[in-house]
Amino acid sequence: MTYCLGMLLKDGLVMISDSRTNAGLDHIAVFRKMTIWNEPGDRVIVIAAAGNLAITQEVIHFLHVGVTLPDEEEPKTIMSVTSMFEAAQLVGAAVRRSYRIDGERLEKENSGFNCSFLIGGQVGGDKARLFQVYSAGNFIESTADTCYFQIGEMKYGKPILDRALSYDTKLTQAGKLALISMDSTLRSNLSVGLPLDMAVYHRDSLELGMHRQFDEHDPYFAEISQRWSKSLKDAFLALPDPSW
Template structure:
């Protein structure tokens, strides 16, 4: 399983994903689940994936192949369609086609495969936008009322997002809240695991402003996790019954 979260804020976007994939307790591996398509200063599109690896890897491979064509008459890609809405539609079509193809093959063996994706980005002169793409290719969009999207094992990390995240949140605080959201998930679900991939995109930069891989032995993340646990215990003790 996995956990990915994206925030759409006035100041920019913050995205975080884990990298654990498991097919049983004795078959655990690390796979990147955050993919960045970038024409620095002109456009950035980030895709995070959750679900069947056979679906997500095939979909990302097709999107990467299309994006590698730079000729004017090349195929539509996330780097050349005119708007972020059309990027979402393109990713949705590709995910739907791959999902249907893989599903038809696996159903013969009484198995199923499904996947979801978060697509976030901005083109020069356009607005920042963030979409959650469903296996059927349809999608919903982050808004000022709900400025975050999650995929995968989202329930453990959602409470802090509900309480803290507003569009006015700073990018520094946004990094802190997604990391604490991930920490809550890591503590409650063994199917989500380190390392983590963190990406920050400042508004109108149209490029990655900051990216970082956080390994299992990262001292800063460990200190944040410990401080959060201590703060929760203190708050619990201070509340009167």
């Protein structure tokens, strides 16, 4: 499993992903789930992937070398698409190409064709957008009402987002929230693990604002994690006791 989170807010985009891949409990490895294309002045595109690693790596490969979009003749790459909508279409087309190659065998082995992607960023004069692409290659876009998407092991980290995140949340606060949401998941689920990748993009800057990896030695993540745990316990103890 894995956990990835993308938020498109008034001020821009925050994306975070873990890096644990497991096939059963014996075969655990570290693979980054986040891929970033940063061409200042032209485009910033961040993709986070969950699901079968062989599929998601194949899809990312197709995005680099080119896939043909529906109703087009020439293949495009993530560097030649002209809008974020086309970038999401390209991920969908890459997923469908991967399905044509591997889908049947995977389904016969009962593994299923399992993958999902978050793709956020901004291309040229187009506005910043965030999409979630499903394993069928179709996709949905975030809005001001529903300003975040999660893929993978999403439930542990959802309650804090439902309470504290809104479209107007500042990017530094959103980054902090992303770390807390990830920390809750790390604590409760073995299949999600450090290091984390975080990317921040300021709307209309057309340049990656921040990309940082958090491992177990990162002092800020360690502080957030410890203080959040203590805050939760303190907040719990401060609640009124029942009268029963």
